[in-house]
Amino acid sequence: MALKVLSALDTSKTQYYHFKAIIIAGMGLFTDAYDLFCIPPLMRLIGSIYYSDKPDKKAVSTMLFLALLGTVIGQLVFGRLGDLIGRRRVYGLALMLMVLSSVGCGFSICTTKNCVLVSLGFFRFLLGVGIGGDYPLSATIMSEFANKRTRGAFIAAVFSMQGFGIVASSTVTMVVCTIFKKSSATVSEHHTPPEADVAWRLILMLGSIPAALTYYWRMMMPETARYTALVERNVVQAAKDMEKVLDISLSQIAEEFPLSPNPPQYSLLSRQFLRRHGRDLFACSAAWFLVDVVFYSSNLFQSLIYHSFIDHNGNKKLNAYDEAFEVAKLQAIVAVCSTIPGYVVTVYFIDRIGRVKIQLLGFFFMSLVYFAIGIPYKLHWDKHPNMGFMFLYCLTFFFANFGPNTTTFIVPAELFPARFRSTCHGIAGAVGKVGAMIGSVGFLWFSREDKSGYPDPTRMMVSLIILGGVCLVGLLVTYFFTFETMGRSLEDNENE
Template sequence: MNKVRTLEEMPLGKFHYQMFFYTGGGAFIDGYIIGIIAVALAVLQPQFDMSLTVVGMIAMAMYVGMFFGGIIGGYLTDLIGRKTMFLLDLAVFVLASIPQFFVNDPVQLIILRFILGVAVGADNPISATYMAEFAPRKQRGALLGGLIALWYVGYGASFLVGYWMLGLGEDSWRWMLASSAVPALILLLGRLKMPESPLWLASKGKEKEANAIIQGVFGKGVVLSESLETKEKTSFMDMFKNGYGKWTLFIALFWTLQVAPAFAIATYIPQVLGEFGFADGNKEYLGSAIMSLFYLVGLLPAVFLVEKIGRRPVLIWPFLVSAVVLVILGITSSWQMSFAFTISLFIIYGIFNTSMNIHQWIYPNELFPTKIRGTAVGFGTGVSRIGASLSTFLFPLILSTYGIAVTMYCCAALFFIGFLISFVMAPETRNMTLAETSALNKPSSKPGSELNPKRETV
């Protein structure tokens, strides 16, 4: 007699890899859209004769949109389903990317970047929850963390595309910004064939449909779980109740302190390299592309270590290393160091920064139950983008007023605060089921119950 296995006990297979690339495609586009504006702004600013305030508004518009997209999109993902939102946000990607080619003033671009931000913000909770709810227990952290790799692939690709498109002349920025429609359309067509999340269906009382999808994908003898409470109502405020408030605070803080300095540096990296003395020719753009591609190196050990040694150390120590490296960059910024030296420091910073970024989609998905999982990821996305939008708006003003050294010190300070908060608050969830991780820190939990919690919706 064949043993009945649950969804989380299934070995890693072809379907999981397909799901990884379809969900990670959203992260690719997210990174691409953020990266391409960094190159486009450098070409666009002289043409429109924009002030630093207007430049900052264009850069921050997407992050403001991500706040609304994350908050609303995450809740809708839990309310109406993963797949429906999975397709809607990609349609918005396509429809908002193309008009960027035709903008005639900065206000139009600000509006379109805001709309794109809404779509990106919505895609984060959709993609992350989708992957988490299909992932095998033993590889869940690596798969969720690995999704961030595609963000950096998209970010790096945007600089290579932007660097190549510089040869198109004064309108090259139009082609750069509109080019995001291409990967978005390809991904939209691929996502059409993906199934709904069985865990979401079960949480809405549709356990029969959920098991039908599982058996259709993995075959007979595979079920959702041993026991499951169904028809769980989705409520936005549940994130702050029943012991989840602590995790909501933790996620909002560590995520914000990661992306606020990182996104600001990423958006203005050509200008930053220019401040280090590398503004001649196209060296600052080529350097940006090289750096972003090397950032992927940080993900390789991180996705392995997060399952080998745990979640906590892979979050805590990269925060500290990122802070230290930026302090060194600030100190050496006036020493006229070589291009190779400066790029090497930025690469080290990027490697460690990338390694801790994998937690942006691991912790929110593991610490909350299915009924509010998308809502929690969306909330983390939204709140963190407030920090990202403010830092992106203020970054050029601080840079022009106080110089590159002070700017690096400010970014380092945010990373150091993140180190302290994570050291105190970060839980360990390695090798636990979603039911176990979402039961951590609940008032009803008894000592030792984390490893054998009362059965509930996962």
């Protein structure tokens, strides 16, 4: 028999605190996207300052690898701590690490090429640890506060803050570059003024402000009732905490017998855990791995899109500020036209048609789009990149977000017992970020560029077809292994 406080959470009406929790939990994802997507335009500035044109592929790959490696570690460590000592106790720590690391990125020491990149890489690694820790904690906290009718929409809304982080990153980059360009008297296509070294640092540090503003509210959040009642075994405290934040009277949720029956006692690394939850953990981890291979491989398109829609095949020369501005503008266009609409559609449909159907739909259409780009790439798109290519490129982001990129964040927060929920979400996310390493670093090395900056067309074609095949594998994993969690309480999902 379910505890009254948990039943009340599952059946509660949508209230002000739910929306407040979305903002508080989502600000970590906002900061994550800001810091991830500000790097491509900033690399144009850094390249003009410390390199003759742009950082070599080795430097770019190292920066990506360090941030993703930190994310893997953060998801595993903070995910486990969230189950061992409580979600709230480590939630503020993850956010504070993100804030301090963002500021540290801007204060990367020295002014020589190697010293700056080493320092920046170190702080990007720490930033990745904080971002990684935020993933399992945000998803778990939102799932445990939400009611079962709209739980998917609430978790998806938290994740959708990434889209607004991309827009904020691009907007800040464009504004800062415009201000610095107007205030500089020496900027030209052949000369980058010394104050550009301040511009990229300022853009990085500004990303810490939204996260810092929500730190107080994170520390004021009570522990989730499910953790307090089911893990700490303090049902009375769980009821008192929920009375403070939700419109529920204590008399409605107070238990006649405050101690609930003891749950099955088995450890994370046990045969019983594998028998009960091994399939679910495999499904969540494999789907997240596959979608991140594809999602982070979008780096493959950057040079082609830049030359086709910004640099006009090299006929138009741009200074460092203009290059960073145009790359940021392109990112903002993609986010507004495809990324954010994908999130919005998911929020609307996630509790109507279910997680599994959306994930299947996303993988299926992503595979079609990648095949549509990849198969004729060498014969058509390589020689005639146009708005048709741009449209298909945007579709990959739409169906990633109205699909597996969002659902892989939601499902692990709903499938596992309270005492393993944050840990298992962290494991699935860490496996996903290993896929991101393969996607962003491995494919970046695989695609060789010619002297004009274009990727090798044959390698590009093969890469795109492989990505379409990866999406088909994701579709199969989802169909055969992923369990639907829509409309059930978290405890029902666990038992089933």
